[in-house]
Each structure stands twice: as structure tokens, then as C-alpha cells.
Amino acid sequence: MKIYxxxxxxxxxxxxxFKEKGYSAVTMRxxxxxxxxxxxxxxxxxxxxxxxxxxxxxxxxKDFTSGMKNIEGMKISPLQKIxxxxxxxxxxxxxxxxxxxxxxxxxxxxEEEDLASFIKMRENYEExxxxxxxxxxxxxxxxxxxxxxxxxxxxxxxxxxxxxxxKRGKLDVNLLKRDMVAVLLRGIV
Amino acid sequence: MKIYxxxxxxxxxxxxxFKEKGYSAVTMRxxxxxxxxxxxxxxxxxxxxxxxxxxxxxxxxKDFTSGMKNIEGMKISPLQKIxxxxxxxxxxxxxxxxxxxxxxxxxxxxEEEDLASFIKMRENYEExxxxxxxxxxxxxxxxxxxxxxxxxxxxxxxxxxxxxxxKRGKLDVNLLKRDMVAVLLRGIV
DNA sequence: GTCTATAGGATGATAGAC
DNA sequence: GTCTATCATCCTATAGAC
Numbered sequence: 001m002k003i004y005x006x007x008x009x010x011x012x013x014x015x016x017x018f019k020e021k022g023y024s025a026v027t028m029r030x031x032x033x034x035x036x037x038x039x040x041x042x043x044x045x046x047x048x049x050x051x052x053x054x055x056x057x058x059x060x061x062k063d064f065t066s067g068m069k070n071i072e073g074m075k076i077s078p079l080q081k082i083x084x085x086x087x088x089x090x091x092x093x094x095x096x097x098x099x100x101x102x103x104x105x106x107x108x109x110x111e112e113e114d115l116a117s118f119i120k121m122r123e124n125y126e127e128x129x130x131x132x133x134x135x136x137x138x139x140x141x142x143x144x145x146x147x148x149x150x151x152x153x154x155x156x157x158x159x160x161x162x163x164x165x166x167k168r169g170k171l172d173v174n175l176l177k178r179d180m181v182a183v184l185l186r187g188i189v
Numbered sequence: 190m191k192i193y194x195x196x197x198x199x200x201x202x203x204x205x206x207f208k209e210k211g212y213s214a215v216t217m218r219x220x221x222x223x224x225x226x227x228x229x230x231x232x233x234x235x236x237x238x239x240x241x242x243x244x245x246x247x248x249x250x251k252d253f254t255s256g257m258k259n260i261e262g263m264k265i266s267p268l269q270k271i272x273x274x275x276x277x278x279x280x281x282x283x284x285x286x287x288x289x290x291x292x293x294x295x296x297x298x299x300e301e302e303d304l305a306s307f308i309k310m311r312e313n314y315e316e317x318x319x320x321x322x323x324x325x326x327x328x329x330x331x332x333x334x335x336x337x338x339x340x341x342x343x344x345x346x347x348x349x350x351x352x353x354x355x356k357r358g359k360l361d362v363n364l365l366k367r368d369m370v371a372v373l374l375r376g377i378v
Numbered sequence: 379g380t381c382t383a384t385a386g387g388a389t390g391a392t393a394g395a396c
Numbered sequence: 397g398t399c400t401a402t403c404a405t406c407c408t409a410t411a412g413a414c
Contacts, residue, residue: 006379021297024213028408041380043409079378105294108210142377148357149368150377156349157342164341171335179338187376188331188339189268195397217390230398232391 007045010035014052015098023053023106054114057107060099061121063092068128078136079185082154085129086181089158094173097162104159126151154184196234199224203241204287212242212295243303246296249288250310252281257317267325268374271343274318275370278347283362286351293348315340343373 013034017026028049032039046052067088071081093100107118130151136142142150157180165171202223206215217238221228235241256277260270282289296307319340325331331339346369354360 022211022213022294024211025298027406029406037379038381039407040382040409040411044379049408105211109214143371143375145372145377146360146364146368148360149365149372152350152353153346153369153372154377156353157345160345160349161341164345168337171337175335176338179335180342182332183334183338183342183376185376185378186332187372187374188334188343189374189376216388218388226397227399228389229391229393229400233397238390 005045010042010045011052011055012098015056015102018053018056018106019098019101023102023109050111050114053102053106053109056099056102057110057118058114060092060096060103061118063096064088064125065121067092068125072128072132077141078132078139079141081132082136082185083181085132086154086158086184087177089161090173090177090180093158093161093165097165100159100162104162126155129155157184194234199231199234200241200244201287204245204291207242207245207295208287208290212291212298239300239303242291242295242298245288245291246299246307247303249281249285249292250307252285253277253314254310256281257314261317261321266330267321267328268330270321271325271374272370274321275343275347275373276366278350279362279366279369282347282350282354286354289348289351293351315344318344346373 010031014026014031017030017034028039028042031052032042035042068085071084071088074081074084076084107115107122110118130147133142133147133150137144137147161180165176199220203215203220206219206223217228217231220241221231224231257274260273260277263270263273265273296304296311299307319336322331322336322339326333326336350369354365
């Protein structure tokens with residue numbers, strides 16, 4: 001990834017550390033060391049440690065929100081929408097796995113309006129996903145299981161994909177999409 | 190849950206806080222406040238903050254290890270073993286969701302031998318799970334997809350079940366087992 | 379844009395009284 | 397078994413020199 005500003009570089013380095021140890025266990029000194037400067041110098045580019053977390057999580061949450069809006073507007077079946085959503089998650093995992101780790105594990109360390117804003121976006125995302133599943137069930141395209149179990153099962157796999165993709169990084173993305181869609185939608189039996 | 194010693198009570202209260210904010214963000218003063226005592230008093234019962242994390246994670250890891258060993262010894266098909274494993278995870282989620290959160294999110298904060306011991310147990314568990322999947326594929330009981338994708342898909346759902354079960358806690362455990370097995374094994378289509 | 383110096387407070391843990 | 401007092405260290409962040 002090309003980094004255009006010193007601020008972006010700091011946020012990128014911080015995200016790598018957050019992914020490894022979590023937001024609370026990473027200090028400004030850790031981040032500074034990764035940048036090759038002193039901790040105090042970071043504050044010429046960012047306002048606070050909190051700001052790093054905010055940018056990482058909220059920017060990514062907006063990507064998911066706009067991705068969902070985009071897919072919902074398509075003239076395709078519920079099942080095809082779910083396929084598109086799986087692909088959306090895989091693309092984001094491949095390109096932004098560090099930010100994804102922060103979004104998954106450190107969102108509770110956001111403060112005030114940022115926290116409220118994130119929770120709202122997440123609830124909204126899940127609500128739209130749930131509705132697509134329900135519609136699929138109602139037209140007989142999806143098995144009549146508890147919609148919540150289906151939603152959770154798919155989302156939990158997609159949300160933690162970043163943990164796994166780094167280890168098996170060699171796997172081709174298109175192959176991954178195909179097999180992941182197959183396993184999540186058609187099962188393994 | 191009945192708590193038999195002051196030490197166990199401390200570990201239990203700590204686990205609740207770790208689940209909410211993560212190990213690094215929880216202070217000894219936080220734990221003490223939950224117990225209604227001062228931080229210094231905790232040290233009459235435990236050696237260190239690290240000890241709490243060790244007990245939580247390693248005890249639970251041993252439960253998974255012995256559960257796997259137990260299931261592997263059964264004279265049933267690979268698919269039936271996977272069903273048993275899903276049920277094992279659900280039972281542990283229902284009874285020990287706080288320790289499960291620590292195991293999932295804070296294992297990297299273990300130190301020295303504890304960390305090495307945990308990683309070894311986790312690798313061993315995954316290896317056994319992977320072999321069951323491979324055996325199922327080889328006898329044609331499981332679809333011939335990438336075993337790693339199947340393993341990851343099932344495990345990621347089961348590992349994060351604790352995040353979801355608390356919200357939908359009213360759901361009957363046996364109903365959950367039935368629907369979860371169906372969704373994970375037979376898919377949704 | 380980076381540095382040194384430091385403020386101001388939190389942190390894990392210990393010592394010793396009760 | 398709990399307390400108060402405290403240590404030594406670490407933390408985020410600021411001020412001001414270069």
C-alpha cells in the first residue's frame with residue numbers, strides 16, 4: 001500500500017501493532033519506535049492515540065456501510081446478494097486486515113460519539129444483512145432455519161477471516177471466494 | 190456458578206472484566222473494586238495479574254484438549270465426530286463464556302512457558318480437527334473442498350459463539366445445537 | 379519535523395500495621 | 397484477610413529549543 005502522508009504512515013504502523021497486541025497494550029512509544037522517531041514527535045501529526053483508533057475503525061465501518069448499500073441496490077436475488085457480501089468481506093480482509101482487527105477487537109475502546117456512531121453503523125449493517133436472509137427464506141431460496149443462527153454463522157466466519165488469511169496467504173483470492181461461498185452456502189455434507 | 194474459594198472468586202470477577210475490555214485494559218484496582226476490597230488485598234490470594242490470565246486460559250485449553258481426546262476415541266463416523274465437537278463448543282460457551290473470551294482475545298498476553306504451552310495445545314487441537322475433516326472427505330462423507338476452508342469456517346463460528354450467545358441468551362441450548370449443526374454441516378441453501 | 383525535558387497521573391506490586 | 401502507604405515504573409500528552 002502506498003502511504004501519502006506522515007499521518008497515514010503512523011496510522012498504518014499503529015494498526016499493525018494493534019493487530020498483534022490490541023489497542024490497550026500498544027503504547028505511543030511502541031508506535032514511535034516503529035516509525036524510527038520519539039513518541040513526542042507523533043503529536044505533530046496526530047491529536048491523540050484515540051484519534052488513530054477512530055480513523056482506523058470508522059473509516060472501515062463506512063466501507064462496509066457503503067458496500068452494503070451498493071449491494072442492496074442491485075437487481076439480484078437474496079442469495080446472490082449474500083454471495084456479493086461474502087466477496088465484499090473477503091476483499092476488505094485482503095486489503096485492510098489490520099484495520100479489520102481493530103474494528104473487531106478494539107471498538108469498545110472508542111470514546112463518546114465515535115463509539116455511538118460505530119455501534120449504530122454495526123447494528124444497521126446487521127439489520128440489512130438479516131433482512132436479506134429473511135427475504136431469502138420467505139421466497140424459499142434459503143432453508144427455513146433461525147435467521148439469527150444463519151446471520152451469526154456467516155458473519156462470524158467473515159469477521160475473523162483476517163486471522164486466518166495471513167497464515168494461508170498464498171491461497172488465491174478467487175479460489176478462496178469460490179470455496180468460502182460454497183462452504184458457507186451449501187455446507188460441507 | 191458456585192465459587193469455592195476467594196481465589197476462584199477473584200478469577201471469576203476478573204474474567205467478566207476481561208471479557209468486556211480485554212486483559213490489558215483491566216487494572217488490579219478494577220478487579221478489587223468488583224470484589225469490594227482494595228487492590229493490595231488481592232495479592233493475599235493470587236501471585237500476579239498474569240496468574241489470573243494463566244489459570245483462565247490454560248484450564249479452558251485443557252478442557253478442549255480432553256474433550257477432543259474423548260471424541261476421537263469414540264467409535265463413530267467423522268461426521269458424527271464433528272457434530273460432537275460442535276456440541277462440545279456450545280456446552281463450553283454456555284458454561285464458560287468469560288474464560289472463552291480470554292482464550293480467544295488475550296492469549297498473546299501470556300508469558301513464557303504458558304504462552305508456548307497454549308500455542309502447542311491450540312495447534313494440536315486444530316490438527317486433530319483437520320484430520321477428522323480429511324478422513325470425512327476421504328470416505329466421501331464430506332464434500333471435497335479445501336479442508337482448511339472447512340476447518341476455519343466451522344472453528345471461527347464456534348470460537349465467537351460466546352459473543353452472540355449472551356445477546357440471544359434466551360435461546361434454548363438444544364435448539365441452538367440442532368440449528369447450528371444444520372447450518373454448519375448442511376449449509377443454508 | 380524532531381528532539382529533550384517533564385508534567386500529571388495510572389499501574390503492578392510490596393511492606394507492615396491491625 | 398484487609399487495610400494504608402508507598403515504590404518504581406510506565407503512560408499520554410505538552411512546552412519549548414533547534
